[in-house]
Amino acid sequence: MRTLLLTYVVYTFFVAVESESAEKARIRRMLEDKLTPFGDESAYRKSSETLQRSPRKMDKRIRPFEDIAPLNVSINLFISSFDSIAETTMDFGLTFIMRLRWQDPRMMFPDITNEKTYNNRTILTMDLKFLDELWVPDVFFANEKSANVHQITSDNKRLRIDSAGYIYLEMRLSATLSCHMRFEHFPMDVQVCAIEIESFAYDTADVNFDWDSTPGGVELARSIELPQFKLQGHVLGKCESPRGNFTCIEGKFILSRQMGYYLIQFPPTLLFLAYVPTTLIVMLSWISFWISINATPARVSLGITTVLTITSQRSALTARMLRNREFFLQRFILSNKHLISLKKAALPMVSYVMAIDIWMSLCMAYVFAAVVEYAIANFIDKPDIDRLARRAFPSTFAVVCCFYYAYYAVCVNELPGLSEKMTRWVGDEGVRKLKP
Structure with a gap:
């Protein structure tokens, strides 16, 4: 009885194994039929066998x-x-x-x-x-x-x-x-x-x-x-x-x-480092030319305020370039949002003069010249100097601004060896191709 039972178990095991092997072979053939490229099984097998032999x-x-x-x-x-x-x-x-x-x-x-x-x-x-x-x-x-x-x-x-x-x-x-x-x-x-x-x-x-x-x-x-x-x-x-x-x-x-970001961006993100605010401060210093030379407190206060404002902006620019900005951040940054903005916008400390340094120096020179103009007009006691300054300061500042922008606009477009080879957008393809 035990012999018959053992024989039955062995027979059942081999039948199950053989059935599983047959099923796997059937599934493999089905997958090969479906994965054969272009439906040419013989050619596919030949190519696959060649590739399998090649590495050896x-x-x-x-x-x-x-x-x-x-x-x-x-x-x-x-x-x-x-x-x-x-x-x-x-x-x-x-x-x-x-x-x-x-x-x-x-x-x-x-x-x-x-x-x-x-x-x-x-x-x-x-x-x-x-x-x-x-x-x-x-x-x-x-x-x-x-x-x-x-x-x-x-x-x-x-x-x-x-x-x-x-x-x-x-x-x-x-x-x-x-x-x-x-x-x-x-x-x-x-x-x-x-x-x-x-x-x-x-x-x-x-x-x-x-x-x-x-x-x-x-x-x-x-x-x-x-x-x-x-x-x-x-x-x-x-x-x-x-x-x-x-x-x-x-x-x-x-x-x-x-440049638009720096042209109109107001504080505190860039901490006064923008062209429009500094231009407005320079124009504000010209108001003193329309105030009587006898109104000393008003003209002196206005002149000193504009000078100090430009000076604080220049200091902010210098501090923004420092490698160690913690001292500056504790005094000027009031929230984590501003801290992140400053870190993202920070530049490395450099030893040469930048275009924005030239701009800040020009603005400082004009607001300081407005204070000096009042001292000269008050000392000589000639209101005609104010009338001359009303025309000279705006006109010369406009000319300087034009030269400043034209100079740097030309400089940034001078890319030796690149302009002839530069590739640009072509239609809506979104692919840049070389010019013929």
């Missing part, structure tokens, strides 16, 4: 076309967002998709005959595990401070191979890149920030990087918008690696500061 025949430590010619690697970037532009740390952030394309003859496989091919070549999407079996260019960003590949919900990478052996690798990254900025023309400045791509181990005799000309080396999302800057265009080209004869390409982004 190749050494991924050896680059394609070794001892034959430098390998050309085409690079394309799709910029989805400018995350930040920080003047204090002199860097900017990007989120983008980087596409690499190169040819490896060892990965060629037979074409699958069907109309749905890429450039008359069959292209297959591969599992990312297959990437470990391939030679991949050692791309790095020369001006990178930090970077990472997105991994939510899985590695944001895509690998494709076509029948001619071309490999297409895409990945989504976020990077913080250094950008050397100059502030002589602040707040009418133009900054040129670049992304530099190099090969770390292979020199130009082995690998050559170039911008992909088919879709455009750099594409930008239509939704890109910066709060304080305007993206005027970008320039693509080669660069020289400081490490030696290594392949290097760069894309330069031309960013012009939107």
Whole structure:
């Protein structure tokens, strides 16, 4: 009895295992039928088998076309967002998709005959595990401070191979890149920030990087918008690696500061650092020209008040440039909201004169000259000096303002070597292309 029972149990177990294996085989055949590209199962199996055998025949430590010619690697970037532009740390952030394309003859496989091919070549999407079996260019960003590949919900990478052996690798990254900025023309400045791509181990005799000309080396999302800057265009080209004869390409982004923010912004966000308030204070100092020279308290009070107001604005500008701003913040910032605004708008401490320094000096000179004018008029006791000042001060100030704006407007537009190559928006495509 026990023998029969044991035999029945063993028989039932083997039948269950065989049924499960048959079911798995049936499901696998169904999946293969559905996943077979273009419906040609025999061709698909042949191509897949070729790809599976190829890595075993190749050494991924050896680059394609070794001892034959430098390998050309085409690079394309799709910029989805400018995350930040920080003047204090002199860097900017990007989120983008980087596409690499190169040819490896060892990965060629037979074409699958069907109309749905890429450039008359069959292209297959591969599992990312297959990437470990391939030679991949050692791309790095020369001006990178930090970077990472997105991994939510899985590695944001895509690998494709076509029948001619071309490999297409895409990945989504976020990077913080250094950008050397100059502030002589602040707040009418133009900054040129670049992304530099190099090969770390292979020199130009082995690998050559170039911008992909088919879709455009750099594409930008239509939704890109910066709060304080305007993206005027970008320039693509080669660069020289400081490490030696290594392949290097760069894309330069031309960013012009939107002056409207500084033209009309009132305190306390920028702490009086605006053109309209200072202009109004200068005009306020001219009221003393219409007050009798015998009204000494009124004219002196008005003159001293305007001088002190301009002086406080100049002090605020100096304090805003300091690296250690805690002392300044305790006296001028009354809320966390203003603290955040100031930190975002802060500039690094520089040793040269900026455009806003020139403006503040001009305003100081005019309000001080108004006080001196009263002293001269009162000492000589000639009201005609006031009548002359009523015309001279506004007219000369208007001329100075025109020269000031014209000078810096011309300076910021002088971008040697960039204006001829700069790319701009084309229609509603949201893609910047090189001018013909």
